[in-house]
Amino acid sequence: xxxxxxxxLLLAAVAAGGAALLVRGLIGGGTTKAVARxxxxxxxxxxxxxxASNLQPGQPVLAGMVRWQQxxxxxxxxxxxxxxxxxxxxxxxxxxxxxxxxxxGEPITxxxxxxxxxxxxxxxxLQPGMRAASIPVSIASVAGGFIQPNNHVxxxxxxxxxxxxxxxxxxxxxxxxxxxxIDQTVTGKGPAPDAKTVTLELxxxxxxxxxxxxxxxxxxxxxxxxxxxxxxxxxxxxxxxxSGDEADGGQVSxxxxxxxxxxxxxxxx
Numbered sequence: 162x163x164x165x166x167x168x169x170l171l172l173a174a175v176a177a178g179g180a181a182l183l184v185r186g187l188i189g190g191g192t193t194k195a196v197a198r199x200x201x202x203x204x205x206x207x208x209x210x211x212x213a214s215n216l217q218p219g220q221p222v223l224a225g226m227v228r229w230q231q232x233x234x235x236x237x238x239x240x241x242x243x244x245x246x247x248x249x250x251x252x253x254x255x256x257x258x259x260x261x262x263x264x265x266g267e268p269i270t271x272x273x274x275x276x277x278x279x280x281x282x283x284x285x286x287l288q289p290g291m292r293a294a295s296i297p298v299s300i301a302s303v304a305g306g307f308i309q310p311n312n313h314v315x316x317x318x319x320x321x322x323x324x325x326x327x328x329x330x331x332x333x334x335x336x337x338x339x340x341x342x343i344d345q346t347v348t349g350k351g352p353a354p355d356a357k358t359v360t361l362e363l364x365x366x367x368x369x370x371x372x373x374x375x376x377x378x379x380x381x382x383x384x385x386x387x388x389x390x391x392x393x394x395x396x397x398x399x400x401x402x403x404s405g406d407e408a409d410g411g412q413v414s415x416x417x418x419x420x421x422x423x424x425x426x427x428x429x430x
Contacts, residue, residue, distance in 0.1 A: 205234040208244035209268050210253055216263040219286040219311060219341070222254040222274055230266070240270035260285050283341065287362060293341055294368045295360045296380050308359070312340050313385045316361070316371065320378035334374045335367055337385060 211230040216222060227250045237243065242253055257274040275282055283293055296316075308314060316335035322328040339362040359382065363371060374380060 206231050207234045207237055208232065209237060210242040210244070210250055211268050212263045212265050214265050216259040218259055218261055218288065219339075220259045221311070222257045222259055224251040227251065227254050227269060230268075232268070238268070238270070240272060241268045242270065258282070258286060283360070286341065291362050291364060292368050293360050294363050294371055295358045296371065296375060298356060298359045298380075298382065300356055308340060308343070308382055308384050310340050310342055310346065313337050313387075313389065314340055314361075314382040315385060316374065317381045317383055318374045318378050319381065333383075334370055335361075335363070337389065338363060338367065340382075 208229040209232045210227055213226055213228045216226060229244055229250050232241070254269070254274060256276055258276075259273065260275050261273050263269060263273055275285055287293060314337075315333050316338065317331055318334045319329065319331045322330075340359060341362050342360040343356050344358055361371070
C-alpha cells in the first residue's frame with residue numbers, strides 16, 4: 162500500500178469520526194449534565210381551634226362543637242385560638258357563646274365568642290334592631306322548667322274580669338320569640354326551681370305589647386317546637402290592652418323570619 166492511499170484512508174476515518182460525534186450531539190446523546198436541586202424547607206404546622214359544626218349568634222358553644230385543626234403556622238392569624246400544651250378544645254370554649262355566625266371548619270377567634278359572664282354580653286348577642294325585655298315568672302309559668310335559653314316561646318296573657326262572674330280569658334300576645342336568658346343563665350341548663358325572670362328578644366313594638374300585657378294580667382310562656390322557628394306565626398293583641406281604648410278591634414302581629422308586620426284584626430274575644 163503506497164503512502165498516498167494510506168493518507169486518504171486516515172482522512173476518511175477522521176471525517177467519519179467527526180461526523181459521528183456531530184450527529185450524537187445533535188440528537189442529545191452523551192452523559193446528562195448533573196443539576197443541583199434544593200429540597201424545600203419543611204412547613205411548620207400548628208393547631209388552631211375551629212368550629213366542628215355551624216354556630217349561630219347567641220348559641221352556647223358546647224362540648225363537641227369545636228375541634229383542633231392542623232394549620233400552617235405562616236397562615237395563622239394572631240386572632241386565632243391556638244393550642245397550647247395538652248389543652249382540650251372543649252376547655253377553650255367553656256361558658257362561651259357565639260357572637261356571630263361561624264361556619265363548620267372556620268377558625269374561632271376571641272372576637273367571635275364571648276363569655277356569658279362578660280359585661281355587655283347580652284347587648285352583643287341581640288340581633289340588629291332587637292331589644293331585651295324581662296318578665297317575672299314562676300317555675301309553673303315556664304313550662305315546668307323545660308324552657309331553656311335560645312328556645313322559642315309564645316307569650317300568653319291571662320285576664321280575670323272585675324265583675325261578679327270573674328270571667329277568665331287567655332290569649333297569645335306574642336308568638337315565636339327567642340328566650341335570651343332565665344335569671345342570669347344564658348346556657349342551655351334550664352331554669353332553677355326558684356327562677357324569677359325570663360329575658361326575651363323582642364322588636365321595639367313587641368316590647369310595648371309586652372309592657373301592656375304585664376299591666377293587664379298574668380303572663381306565662383308556652384314552649385314551641387324547634388321545627389316551628391321561622392314559620393309565619395300569628396298573635397292576636399286585643400284592643401283592651403290599649404289603655405282607654407276598649408272599642409279597638411285589636412291587631413294581628415305577623416312574625417316571619419324575625420320581621421314583625423302589624424295589621425288590623427277581628428274584634429272580640
